Each structure stands twice: as C-alpha cells, then as structure tokens.
C-alpha cells in the first residue's frame with residue numbers, strides 16, 4: 598500500500614471500518630434493490646464523504662488525490678456502486694476547482710458537502726466521439742441558453758448539479774454548470790444497466806436553460822480539454838474501484854477455498870485452485886500499484902493521464918477475470934444468484950466502458966507513447 602501521512606492513515610482506518618460495517622453488509626441488497634437506499638446515503642453525507650477532497654475554504658476536509666483514491670478503494674471493497682457514486686461526484690468537483698470562476702465556486706461549492714454533482718458528456722449519438730454531440734449553448738447578452746439531451750450520467754437523477762459538455766459553435770465545445778432547479782431542466786429515464794445497479798445512472802434534458810455567464814468553466818472552446826481532464830481524474834478513481842472489486846473477490850475466493858474440501862484436501866491445497874488465487878492476488882496488487890501511482894502523480898502535480906488510463910484499462914479487465922476465477926472456485930455456488938460473485942463481475946464489466954472504453958484508452962495510451970518517443 599502507498600505510504601500515508603498520519604491524517605491519511607486515520608481517514609483510511611475510518612473508511613475501512615465504515616465500509617466493513619455500513620456498506621459490505623448491504624452489498625447484495627444494494628445490487629438487488631438497484632439502490633443503496635436513503636439511510637446509507639444519509640450516512641455518507643453525514644460522515645463527510647461528499648466534502649472529503651473539497652478545500653477547507655468551501656467546508657471540505659481538503660484531502661489530496663492519494664487519500665481520495667484510497668477512500669474510493671476502501672468503499673469499493675464494500676460495494677462498487679457506492680464507490681462509483683462518489684467517483685462521479687469527486688471528478689466533477691475536480692473540474693470545478695480547476696476551471697470554475699471564483700464567483701461560481703463561492704456560490705456552488707459549499708453545497709457540495711451536502712449534495713451530489715455529476716459530469717455529463719455522453720449523448721445518444723455517442724460517448725467516444727464528442728464531435729457528434731448535439732447539445733448547444735448560445736450566448737444571449739450576459740447569459741447562455743442551453744439545449745440538449747445527455748444520457749448515461751453517473752448520479753443522473755440523484756445529482757442536483759451537472760457540468761455539461763455542449764457545442765458553442767459547430768466545431769467548438771465548452772462546459773457549463775447547470776442546476777436541477779433551473780427552468781427547462783428535466784430528468785429523463787434511469788438506465789437499465791447490467792451492473793453497478795446501486796449507482797443512479799440516468800438522463801437529463803435541457804430546454805432553453807438560461808445560465809449566467811460565470812457558469813462557463815474555463816474559456817469558450819476549452820470543452821475537450823476539460824472533458825479529457827475529467828476522464829483522467831475519473832480513471833484514477835476507477836482504477837481504485839477495480840482494485841476494490843478484486844480485493845472483494847480475493848476475500849471471497851480465499852475464504853471459500855480454505856473451508857471447502859475435495860478428496861480430503863482443502864481447495865487451497867490444490868494446485869489448480871492455487872493458480873487462480875495467486876492470479877487474483879496478483880491482479881489486485883498490479884491494479885493497486887497503478888491507481889496509487891496515478892494518484893501520487895496527481896497529488897504531486899505531475900502528468901497522470903496515461904498512468905490513470907493504464908490503471909483503468911488494466912484494472913477493469915483484471916476485475917472481470919478475477920471474478921471469473923472466483924466464480925470457478927465456488928463452481929456451482931459461484932454460478933448461483935444467491936452468492937455475490939456474479940454481481941461483482943457485472944459491476945467490474947462497467948469499468949471497461951464508463952469514463953472511456955478500453956479501446957479508446959488504448960488508443961490514447963498509444964498516442965501518448967508515440968508523442969514521448971518519436
């Protein structure tokens with residue numbers, strides 16, 4: 598594990614305990630009920646999770662990228678949907694802190710300790726290629742008027758504040774903040790997704806939503822840069838979610854293989870099973886090393902887009918594969934809906950798509966490698 602300061606260590610121990618006592622016992626119910634429920638949500642807010650990485654001037658705890666990623670990991674060991682809800686919130690706050698105008702931050706960020714924020718790029722026309730986006734913002738005096746439809750938004754429906762990537766000219770993209778209370782803002786349907794079912798993921802509509810000029814993040818035309826930055830921030834945390842899922846799988850695999858006997862031997866004594874457990878443990882360590890390194894780079898102000906993409910590319914596949922190995926160790930029970938393994942695989946599978954597909958990330962990693970070497 599990455600070396601933590603005394604404050605980070607205290608946070609880590611608190612979150613580990615919270616995850617074990619308040620999250621893991623509800624893991625199966627969260628998946629089946631497709632919600633982590635208002636009680637757990639209230640506890641997350643009251644414990645201070647929403648403001649964890651927010652600077653103290655806005656009422657947050659001011660933890661850095663290392664502590665934030667560690668927190669997401671600890672929560673994901675309990676349940677990935679809970680961790681992904683916070684991932685969506687934190688990556689949005691990161692963009693506001695980096696690109697938001699001071700007047701906007703003063704108005705909105707103090708409330709981010711109590712309400713969820715979301716970042717929204719994808720539309721029905723596609724998520725990988727932003728040039729296809731149809732949502733628009735048109736300047737009218739001191740204001741902008743936004744129109745469009747966004748889908749598959751992590752926290753869509755739960756979040757009260759949204760950063761949206763829209764066109765400000767045919768080939769020019771910008772990001773604006775919109776509030777659910779603004780006239781013309783409407784929620785659409787919830788996605789009927791295979792995994793991460795406890796995370797609200799949904800759709801919004803904007804019909805002539807009027808926002809003040811300071812709701813523009815960065816400058817006009819900076820939308821792609823902000824979107825890429827949001828992906829990099831999200832991928833550090835998605836690497837942590839993947840590592841958390843793998844740790845959950847490892848705990849289940851070791852526990853069962855230690856108890857279950859075949860031919861008078863524990864499964865842990867069988868070479869075929871040892872190979873699977875060793876592979877799961879290796880997957881956990883390699884994924885953790887990658888996301889921790891990405892978080893360390895970010896905390897030190899060093900470039901982290903590539904290592905973050907590596908953490909999510911590697912971790913998401915490993916989490917699916919480790920889930921498959923765990924299922925095989927449990928065999929018939931593993932194939933049963935009465936055990937949690939199948940939902941861990943479904944949860945892990947989402948990580949190969951959300952915050953940039955693995956194909957898109959491999960293309961980005963290749964471009965960065967070429968740029969460094971040629």
Ligand SMILES: Cc1cc2nc3c(=O)[nH]c(=O)nc-3n(C[C@H](O)[C@H](O)[C@H](O)COP(=O)(O)OP(=O)(O)OC[C@H]3O[C@@H](n4cnc5c(N)ncnc54)[C@H](O)[C@@H]3O)c2cc1C
Pocket residue numbers: 685716717718719722723724725726748749750751752790793798947950951952953954955956957960
């Ligand atoms: C659980 C979950 C949470 C999500 N949360 C959010 C969110 O908070 N905000 C948000 O805006 N979106 C969110 N999304 C949407 C997600 O970002 C998109 O699904 C993703 O970007 C892919 O877009 P698409 O589904 O339109 O697929 P497409 O872009 O249509 O891609 C289809 C296929 O083509 C491949 N492909 C496309 N372009 C390239 C390329 N250039 N190089 C290589 N392969 C390529 C893809 O990898 C994929 O296999 C979420 C999705 C999921 C599953």
